[in-house]
Structures are given as C-alpha cells and as structure tokens.
Amino acid sequence: MIETVQRFFESRPESVGQAREFVSMVLTGWGCTERTDDIRLCLSELATNALVHGTVADHGFLVRLNAEDGVVRLEVHDSRRQRPEPRQTVDTDLSGRGLVLVAALADGWGVQDRAPLGKIVWSCFKGA
Template identity: 90%
Template sequence: MIKTVQRFFEARPESVGQARDFVSTTLTGWGWAERHDDIRLCVSELATNALVHGTVADHGFLVRLNAEDGVVRLEVHDSRRRRPEPRQTAATDLSGRGLVLVAALADGWGVHDRTPLGKIVWSCFKVA
C-alpha cells in the first residue's frame, strides 16, 4: 500500500524544526521506526537548503513523504531551479555539509525540475 503525505512550510527559520517534527510524527504514525533518525536529519538539511538557497522571497517549501514497498521517499520542493551540489568543506567551515550528509545517510538522492518553476530534491531510504 502506498502512503503519501505532504505539508507546506513558510519561509521562516522555525519551519526547519516544524519539518523535522512533521516527518517524525508521520513516520511514527506509519509505524516506521527504522531509519527514523537518518530521515529526520536529511529533512533538516534539505529544508535548510530550501530555506536558505531554494526559495524566492516570501515563498516557502513543501515536504512530501511517500512510503511504498519498504522504501521511504523524502522530497523537498522549492521555488528556484538552481541545482544543489555537494561541496568539499574544510574542517573549520561552519556550513556546507548538508548534501554530503544526505548522500552518506540516504540510499539514493537526486534533483528534478518542478513545473512551472523550482525543483524537487529527493532522497530514498530502505526501511524493510
């Protein structure tokens, strides 16, 4: 059975924490405890990227979760087409590790264009 849920978040710093809570509550409700921390950390990184780099002024972002056949797919939709790429960071850098973490924790991730504008950054987690 396919389970899908989504929620829109305003372009405010507190929305990142709200996105984490949304994902936690959803996964708990679905009875999916496995990989919970990995998925929660990834939504935090992707939501932060959407907020800081991916949203046009006063536009928020959408978080969608889909569960099917032992795989959870996390998507973060935003309003800019600029594609994110993992960066090489120095030990002293205070930011820039989000996509590196997503790549390390997820079983796959990528970026798709969104119509009419923006992009979808997704990550998948095998949980069965």
C-alpha cells in the first residue's frame, strides 16, 4: 500500500519546527517509528536549506512523505534550481554540515528538477 501526504510551509524560521512536527505526526500515524529521529533530523536540515538557499523571496517550501514497502521517502520542494552539494567543513564552521548529515543518516538522497521551477531534495529510509 502506498501512502503519500504533503504540506506547504511558509518562508519563515518557525516553519522548520512546524515541518518537524508534521513529519512526526505522519510517521506516528503510519506506525513508522523505527527511524523517526533520523527522518526528523534530515527534514530539519533540508527544510533549513530550502529556507536559506532554496526559496525565492516570499516563497515557502513543500514537504512530501511517501511510504511504500517499508521505505519512507522524504522530499523538500523549493523554488530555486541551484543544486546543493555537501561541503567539506572544519571544526570551527558554524554551518555547512546539513547534507553531510543527510548522507550519513539516510539510505539514499538526491536532487531532481521540479516543474515549472525549483528542485526537489529527497532522502529515503528503509525499515522506517
């Protein structure tokens, strides 16, 4: 059985916390509790990146969750085509570790173009 839900969030800092709560609620409703912490952390990083780097002024971001055959796919849709890339950081850097964390916690992640504009940054979690 395939289940998909999505929600749009405004372009403001408190939206990241609201998106985390949305993801927790959905995963609990689906009975997917094994990897909730990993999924929430990845959502936080991807949503923060969407706000800081991926949204055109006054455009928010969309969070979509899909569950199929024991795999949860998390997507964050934003309005810019610029593709994110993991950065090499040093201990004194205050930011720049988001995609490194996503790569470490998720079973896969990637970026795809979104029509008519923007991109989708996704991550997937087996056994969620």
